[in-house]
Amino acid sequence: MAEAAVSLVIDKLSNLLIQQTIQQIVFLKNVPGQIERLKTLLIDIQCFLKFADEQQDDNPMIGNWVSKLRDAAYESEDVIETFIVKMQALKKKGFLKNLSCFPKRLLCLCKVGKNIESIQKKMLDIEKSRLTFGIDQILGEGTSTRGEELRKLLRSSPFTEDKDLVGLEEKTNSLVAQLLVQDSSRCVISIVGMAGVGKTTLARKVYNHVDVIGYFNCRAWVYVSQKCSAQEVLVGIIKQVEKQTKESLELLEGMQEADLERTVQEKLQDKCYLVVLDDIWEEEAWDSLAAAFPNVNNGSRLVMTSRYEKVPQHADDLSKPYKLEILGEEDGWQLFLKKAHAHSLNSESKLSPELVRIGREIVEKCGGLPLAISVIGRHLRGKRTLESEWKSVLDTLTSHWSRGRKGVSAVLASSYNDLPPDLKTCFLSFAIFPEDFVIPTRKLVHMWIAEGLIHQKGEEVLEDVAADRLDELIYRNLVQEVAVTANGMVKSCRVHDLLRDLAVEKAKEVMFLKIFEESSSYPSSKCRHLVVNSCCERLNYPGEFEHSTPPLRSLIFFNLAEVEHEFNLSFVVFKLLRVLDLQNMNISCLPDEIGELSLLTYLCLRYTRIERLPLSLGCLQNLQTLDIYTFTSAVEFPNVLWMLKNLRHLYVRETTKRVPLKFDTLKNLQTLCDVYLDTLIGNKITLLTSMRKLGVWIERSSRIDELFSSIAKLENLVWLVLKRYGEEGFPSLIGLSHLNYVKRLKISGRLTELPSPHNFPPRLSHLSLRATRLAEDPMPTLEKLEHLSILKLKNAYAGKELVISENQFPNLTVLQLEHLPNLIEIKIGRGAIPQLRCLRISNCYFVEMLPEELRFMEALEKEEVEDMPKRFITRLHGMDSYKVSHVPNIIVTGTLDPTMLGGKLVARRFADAFVTRGKRTS
Known part of the structure; x- marks a missing residue:
């Protein structure tokens, strides 16, 4: 560092x-x-x-x-x-x-x-x-060669998803039997064990078991973590058992804990439900949640994972916790072999006796912990079985062992130490996020760039370099994917608790990070990064820093959404601040002194209640990211944007129209979401030469051709989002044909008819239609878009039948059909969509079955069914014609109860459904 x-x-x-x-x-x-x-x-x-x-x-x-x-x-x-x-x-x-x-x-x-x-x-x-x-x-x-050899091993990790599991089948079956036992009383089934032993992995296998899916008609999975927020947990359950509108989400955020508790009770009252509470630490956490789960004698269950046996015993003293132990010697060895040589080694018979000895010593030092074995095994995957390479790993672990680090700590410490310097700083940045926090990739990338952690590589855009860095950390098993986009890009991520502990330990030492909580000491005069995880009278902010001001580069607030009193913020003492994140804070005004933070590069005001921005905002000459997607209906925005010459990303919700905004001086601007059409037209759009993503609210139809004419000259604009409120449909969209550079298009709002195929952007590869409610089948038009690879239809079509003609959609790889309320049948002609890898169908309640033609699609890797009625799943499960023999694994997602509006159900091992081959998009 x-x-x-x-x-x-x-x-x-x-x-x-x-x-x-x-x-x-x-x-x-x-x-x-x-x-x-x-x-x-x-x-x-x-x-x-x-x-x-x-x-x-x-x-x-x-x-x-x-x-x-x-x-x-x-x-x-x-x-x-x-x-x-x-x-x-x-x-x-x-x-x-x-x-x-x-x-x-x-x-x-x-x-x-x-x-x-x-x-x-x-x-x-x-x-x-x-x-x-x-x-x-x-x-x-x-x-010596030891460190260099291990660095080479790290760089050689293949870019594949880990799917190797050892020793869980018997445990899974045992827990499934407990869940399905004929006992109508609600009970709590718990999995306990040390961190990294595989509690969450086992819980997921049980949660996704085909028999479990068939038994429960309502399911939810929530992370609790050490800092339990009952409000967040309850909101998470509600979101999964009932689909939420934009308005209802805002209503949920403002509800008190007691109201949320009653809401969860009402939603679960008439359902046979399964709720997983993952990683619960304290008895008090259970006490704050227990009343939300009704006991109506219908066989409902709760599954709890915890590091401490006292918690599940407190929750249900009649249910014996299932203690998950570390892997035995042979199971640990088999997991290591799978991780280290998944594609070339099936048993130790292909290894020399010396290599077996070294490998078993490596496994021994991992202490039987699956996380440790997985991390170190991934280092060796795909490499030749050379004794020198395995010996270098063993020597490194032994070195850490001799310094007092044991087992998994030695493995994780060695993995960190052998990262290249740029990846070390990126990994340490995860220390600022709370335990189990789901991190949006967008936010992470912007913060990395703001902190100066990402450096230019030739002509490559910084944001793309940052995305590559995240991919590398994921491939090394140091970061976990949480969600991916349809084309396999990481949408959100998190780090395991043990890895976060390592990041916090190192960041405190080398980055002078301070995480302030209620029991914390005050930040020292050396503190460069301050994370405030609680608000209490002990932190007299900012008065506490008046006599000894630390040289803060970042100031970030978390877990303060429930604080009712409004914060009175002052930042004038932190002149060197680069990152200021106030997301979810209860503030309605940004002080004028914000303009004195001349080095500020990242300012996040998302989900605050700020109603106006100060004129001094224009003084932030180094600002790169401004996120003002607030709760207020419209933000009063002074006409100072044009002064922010280094601005790269601007996220707004709505702005008042009192002052026309000028921003055509922002030649570095890449993201602009969302602006009104009139505001955009009032600027010289052709000067925004770095623009990559643009979101526009279409108000008046007469000016949309002006928009298309202007943005047609932006060579870097690849992503366009068009939105429109109300029943009045979009105006003519024939001008889209002029957008030669646009590859991704999202249209949200009423459409009376689609443009003809030649009126779409000629290079269009991604198309999303949302709330368009087309009366006529869109497929005859869309199937003629020869470059289309991803198609998403969400509440886009009001008809009963979708028909894809023979040999059409030659390049389509992803098809998503969601909320098509009247759809009954999907027809696919012979030879159509030959490259289809992923099909997702959700909330199409009248669809009886999937097309027979899908079983002939050799490229198909993944099929997701979500929020579909029980009759659909039952029919799919029983149809011999759907059996697929050319693929090894199968994943189907869906729900069984047509009255449900939420909740993802994942069924594995459907031998008669569809498939996944372990790609990152799965």
Whole structure:
């Protein structure tokens, strides 16, 4: 991490040297040279840090040297950025035009040279100590092949989804039998065991078991976690047992806990339900939820996973907890073999005796914990079975073991230490998110870029580089996918508790992260990242920082949605702040002083109650992401957007129209969601040359052709979203044919008829029609879009029959049919959609069966059925004609009760349905 810290400082020094202002100030004539010399010194030192970072845990002397160097690098960053802030403040006030009139105001700037000179001397002393204490020699001895070999193993991890499970079949069957026992009383069945032992994995297998699906007509799965929020858990259950509209979601967010409890009771009262409470820690957490689950003697069940046996015993003293133990030696060995050589090794018979010995030692050090075995096995997957490679992994684990780390801790620590520096910083950023928090990829990527963790690679866009970094962490089993888009992009993610613990431990050490909770001590003067997870009188914010202001770079609030009193925020003391996240906070006003945070790059106000933005917002010249998707119906927005020259992403809900907004100066803007058509037309859209995604509310039909004409020239615009309220349909959309660069199109709102095939964007590959309620079958038109690969129809068609002609949709890979209220039959002609990989059908209550032609589709990998009536599932389950022999695995999702409006049911091992081959899209 010291290497990463120094790299960031070098980048800042380089940027500072090219600023013209610093060259123009006569008082600072020596500063550019001093900055250049400091930069050169840091580059020289950086060469040693790669090896020092790896060995600082092995040798206290190296650890102390790295720590001093990291502190000096951070001090350099503070001096540089403080200087930049002061320069920008003077420039804003016009003081730099006549320097002789303001000598006192500029006196502080003269100190920057002395400060840099002092830091440079400190760096030189640290550099000399490297030679004095023989650190060079130690580092030279440490650069053995062990670390390099393991790094190569990490880089070689294949990009496939892990589906290998060992020793769970018997456990699954036993728990399923408990769930289905003929006892009408509601009971709690619990799975207990240490972190990483596979409690959630086992619970999922039970939850998705075909017999369980056939028994319960209502199911929900919620994460509870250490910081239990009863309100969030209850809202999560309601969302799964009943589909929510935009308005009802907002109503839920405002409901008190008692009202939510009554609502859950009402929803479950007449259902045979199964609710999984995953990762519940405290007895009090159960007590806060128990009353929501009615006992109506119909065989309903609750499944609970916990690390502590006292919790499930408290919940139901008549039900004996199922204790999940660590894997035995042979099961652990078999899991390791599957993870390490899934495609080339079926048994240890293909391994040499020495390799078996090394492999079994690796498994032994993993302590029988599936998470540890999976992580280290993934490192070795796809590699040749060379003793040197396996030995390097064993040596690394042994090294960590000797430093006091045992079992899974040794595995995870070694996995972290062998990440490249850029991936280390990205992984440590997960420490800021609460346990079990589902992280939107959009948010994560924007924050990485704002923090300067992502660097340009040639012409590649930073957001794409960040997405690649996330993929790498997922492929290494350090981050878990939660949801993916239709084309396999990660939509949200999370980290396992043990991995988060590791990230928090490291981030506190190397990033000076402070997570403030009710029992926490106050942040130190070195704190650079502050996460506030609770609001209490002990944190006198911001008064607590008046005498010792930490150099915060990020200030993030979590878990404060239930706080009723409004916050009075002040940020003026945090001049170096880059990331400010106020999501879900109960605030209605953003203070004017926000404009003084001249280095701010990320500002999130999502789901606040802010009604207006201050004029000073225009001072945030470095702002890259502005998220103001608030609860208020319309935000009063001053006409200052045009000043934010570095803005890359703007998320709005609605803005008042009192002042026309000008933003055509924003040449870096990539995302603009959602703006009114008139507002957009009022700008020179052709100047927004970086635009990639655009969302537009269509108000007046007369100007839509102007929109298409303007955006047709934007070569980077690949994603267009068109929305319209009310019963009045969209105007003519024939102008879409001019959009030669658009590949993704979403139309939301009433459509009287589709444009003809030649009036769609010629390169269109993704199409989503939502709430269009077309009267005529759209397939005869859409099947002629030769490049179409993903098609989503949600409440898009009011007819009874969908017909796909023979040999049509040659490139379609994903087809989603949702909320088609009158649909009865789907017909597919011979040879149609030959590339179909995924079919999803949801809330189409009158569809009796799926087309017979699907069984001939060799490319089909996944079939999802969600919120469909019981007769559909029953018929699908019993049809011999649906048996598929060319694929090994099958997944079907759906619900059995047509009265239900929510809840995902996943059935595995339907030998007569459809398939998955383990792709990332599954």
